[in-house]
Amino acid sequence: AALLDRVSGDELLAHLLVLHSLHPEPPERRAERAVERLRPAVRERGGDLEWLGVEGDVARVRVESGGGGCGSGCGA
Template identity: 75%
Template sequence: MAEAAGQSPAARLTDADAEARLARIDGLLAELEAAPGPTVRRALEAVRLLSEVYGEALARLLEHAGGEPDGRPAVAEDELVGHLLVLHGIHPEPAERRAARAVERLRPAARERGGDVEWAGLKGRVAQVRVSEGGGGCGAGCGAAASGLWEAVREAVLAAAPELAGVERLPEPSGRRAAPAFVPLDALARPASRR
């Protein structure tokens, strides 16, 4: 542990490294929980107590952290820190607001591709989102692109608010899709005499 305190910034974890370690921790804890005996129970209790102390330290850090103009601590924007704050139940923003912001961040990219995404709210612990894939002119592979958009939305919402149980895709309300471009045949046949 003393060596860890003296680590240089070059030794810090990347997001991918942190994700790999979190997955490994989950696996190890699952193995421990399946093993019998008092030593295992004491080890799991030590992990729980350590987690509680780290959670308290994070809560105190949030109290001292400078906030954004809307009162949200800037440190909570970091994905890994945000996950820890959620784990300890101390994230300063409600899950609904974090998930809605994740959808809004995807909106420009969706619109560039002729579609749109819209936050519709929470139903219990399930996020509800409308996703439109756009329309006309969509050639081969369009279904794959639409599927990719929905998957990106689902992943972004659950990354921003991992405590949610899922993401539900709502149907588009009737009348919301843009009408396909239509040029009457007789308009093409008329001479362009007036200009």
Template identity: 55%
Template sequence: MAEDQEPATAEDRAAVSAHRLADADVEARLARLDELLERVEGVAGPTAEAALEAVRGLTQVYGEALARVRDLAGPQLTGALTGDRLLHHLLVLHQLHPHPVERRVADAVEGVRAVLAQRGADVELVGVEAGVASVRVTAKGCGSSASAVEEAVRETLLAAAPELTAVQRVASAPAPAFVPLTDMLPTAAPAAGAT
């Protein structure tokens, strides 16, 4: 099989797929890489500096490769790239994502709403300004569940748009008080001559 051709048989495709990582494996490897980079950053000396420079260089080269893929992709493929969790993250990391931060935040809010609804909570995007996403979060239950909902929303939005500097909760507007209709109607003036 030539290198520039698709795998021709089901066996060939299965062999290629066997070398792929599941999302859980990717997450585990990313977490491990973060740990290793933190350890390298904590070590002083030329070896640590060289290791960090090598990581930066690889990141730049892979970022350029991803930029070229995105440039060659049409709208349909670009949509598929942004729909993949890992590729979405890499496009954001390399500042190649085709959607602006406001749209990514709005999409993330819509995506997390279904999950929150199952827990009796909701989130509404108020806006994004100066790198801060403002949200209105409503949650039923005790304060600890409300803070867990807020943290889940914060993590979701920062994953979709890591260039945000903060996610802040905006207080919900108080529900209007009930005013009886009779209090809103003008009162009749006493009839002339009545005492």
């Protein structure tokens, strides 16, 4: 279990394992972890993400906008 955690935690190695269909985690869990990693950055900008799961070959995520438009990154 510890080895699997180290393998899937190394970004480069994880990408190589996905490329060769050898990654130990199922795609659903990898997608859920990606949403978890993005959530703080989205919340920082006033929005939120909700992981809804997988339906067939499609991962579903609800994105809520903070209502502030594009923020300060749009330029003027």
